[in-house]
Amino acid sequence: MQSYPPLAQTLVDSLRAEALAEPARAIAFQGAPGAYSHQAVRETFPQGLPLPCYSFEDALAAVSDGQAHAAVIPVENSLHGRVADVHFLLPESGLSITGEHYVKVEHCLLGAPGARLSDVREAMSHPQALGQCRKRLKALGIKPVTHADTAAAAAEVAGTGDTAVAAVASALAGSLYGCALLMEGLQDADHNRTRFLILERTPRDPAEIEGRAKTSLSFEVKNVPAALFKALGGFATNGVNITRLESHLRGGAFVAAEFLIDIEGRPTDPAVTRALDELAFHSKWVRILGCYPMVPPELATT
Template sequence: MQSYPPLAQHLVDEMRARAAAEPARAVAFQGAPGAYSHQAVREVAPEGLPLPCFSFEDALAAVQDGLAALAVIPVENSLHGRVADVHFLLPESGLFVTGEHYVKVEHCLLGAPGASLAEVREAISHPQALGQCRKRLRALGVRPTSFADTAAAAAAVGGEGDPSVAAIASRLAGELYGNSLLVEGLQDADHNRTRFLLLARTPRDLGRVEGPVKTTLAFEVKNVPAALFKALGGFATNGINLTRLESHLRGGAFTAAEFLIDIEGRPQDAHVARALEELAFHSKWVRLLGSYPMVPPEVAAP
């Protein structure tokens, strides 16, 4: 699948036309209208113009090319872990992280118009959504099948009319595409939340920001014993909290790994600067991706 289902395409065309007329207000997201990324855009930029993009690369490219001022990209979920591919797309994009946002994800099982739960044999959705509902799907005896994104799946089910196929998506998607609401709260746990990062062409000015700040950065360790221990040691000795740490390999070699981390603090803070200096000494390269206000833990996971 390299395009949107017909039910979604006309909404995509309308939204793209509005965004093209005012790119300074456009906010790019991956997925069809009604996706959780669309919900995130509406929450972080209520006056913005949502710009649907088929892939994460397309959403980032929209900002790179000046078609949008901002992109809102999911990076991790409390139930199913990191969002695939984003960990290496962010450092490559050349964009800056300017904020974070958390969305409470409440999945619905959406059928074709007039369908019933007893008829459903297959559920289509984005792999993240399928993973977040895997136990409930197994209990219902429904087979999971990967699809481009949650809202596009709802549009496909609504347009094709096969009662044996349902979609996992938001209630908003079901309303947009005329699906039958078969099950609400399909996710395996109530704490299901997705963290999104906001990305722009220029870094955020934190001059007047007074609360806690996070910094996101990427680095590659040297291929030597205890490389990661040495690289991260400066954060421990300087009392800096790491809130996220993930690794990946690149280039077909199973040697030195690249890491994406979030820390509490600004690069200009003396203790952070010392830790970053030590990190650089023990790494092949370090890339600062942006600093931004930290969402308080009680808001991120109430």
Template sequence: MTSYSPCAAALVADMEALAAIDPSRAVAFQGAPGAYSHQAVREAFPAASPLPCVAFEDAIEAVQTGRAARAVIPIENSLHGRVADVHFLLPEAGLHIVAEHFVRVRHCLLGIGNQADLRAVLSHPQALGQCRARLRGWGLEPVGHFDTAGAAAAVADAGDASRGAVASALAGELYGLNVLARGIEDADHNTTRFVVLARESVEVAPGVPTMTSFTFLTRNVPASLFKALGGFATNGVNMTKLESYLRGGSFSAAEFYADIEGRPEEPAVRLAMEELAFHTERVKLIGTYPRSALRDMLG
């Protein structure tokens, strides 16, 4: 995504101006207004000034430079796994994860006329894939676009009743489109997890269920990952997420991103992290933050 369509650009200019008045209330997100990241900001911070950014790097930089107090970034989706590039950006950003938020993705069919007028629908390829059965049943041609909200804006700009969009109800509201159908996704568990980034870490009150996120680089020796993770098993620390990725063109050792339940000062977590550090090249804490109550509801 390199630019906004005219319809979206007008909204972006207004939102940027509002965020600039009081950056302490600004929360940056990636995408056009009406994106699911925008929805996440509105749900997590109802009184905030959402600040749209073209790329993830721009949203992170907005926090780094003080244009925004926080950024809300998608990290994984229940259907498609991790969000590309985010795991590379988080360790290098110098920011802290201070919260997590889950958004139930409910796709809507949007247009300027009636559903009977539609011949093709625009959206991000992942969104189109998530609605494949419904769109095929309606005989609608899927057309890939860089962003769900950007697709809605493009439909509003074009003014062509034969072209619709798959996007959020928020996007339909912002661009003046009709919601022709709601909840058109094929799977009813489509959920995206977002993390909230800030320049300063947060202190989680005692007794509050807590998550800790970190990255680590394994050594290039046999059973390095098994040894590194052994302390979490022996100390009864629950690891809810572990993903590997390669950096720097090397195939000899992998870097991992992990989420665990608990905080570093807890005895069990402290012992597990000490063993992790002993068996790895480096460990980098990214954040300790309250555990979302939605985790239990989402299973």
């Protein structure tokens, strides 16, 4: 059953009512208010109306159905890798990627009101967040407990009042639900960043993108020897930089893999066009997921 803790549900109902009244300003995200996705929405759409959704599917469907202008979805983290299931959902959504954004993730250990660090025996959070704090939690002797969402975990901790259970979540979540701030900077490394993608119904025109651009696409290689080597060879020979490559199997068949890649450039750039032609020749199908402004690497880590 899809539900939020009572403290979070009150905020969810309020935010959803405001956002659904103005779909043109609504920006969907997965999680409870105070989630890092909520933070990403506030940073990318300062004038937008955050629309909390229980799942990634719900957030993407809100855009497809016209309830929201865009969705802001996490795809990968510098400490814990890709976000589960998103690699399936992006190609299936029918939406276009129109932007990317990086959030500096600074986890806090949040307790029930009046709790002290010495009281805590367990910490609840999303598996991604727990993975990013694995070493610190172990050093503190705190048992990690999986929860559906970081912010919802904070709301549950605040609502139950159990001082032995804390949450790993953002400072924003702690302030929204009145949690005790037990520790800041809980993540295992300072370079902890999460990359988010912005998805909309209408793709961006590559010609209107100023500065450096990035293109995301998915494809399935043919089931022949050296298929991936041949499919990606055009990017090397044409000098097109691949910034991300990941694979996954679909349908339970261990035969040919599907891939998601990000490249620098626009599909209309001559070098990219040649590389895509070669990719298509060695693939069963190729699907462009979007072209959007590229966040320079030096800005992605600040």
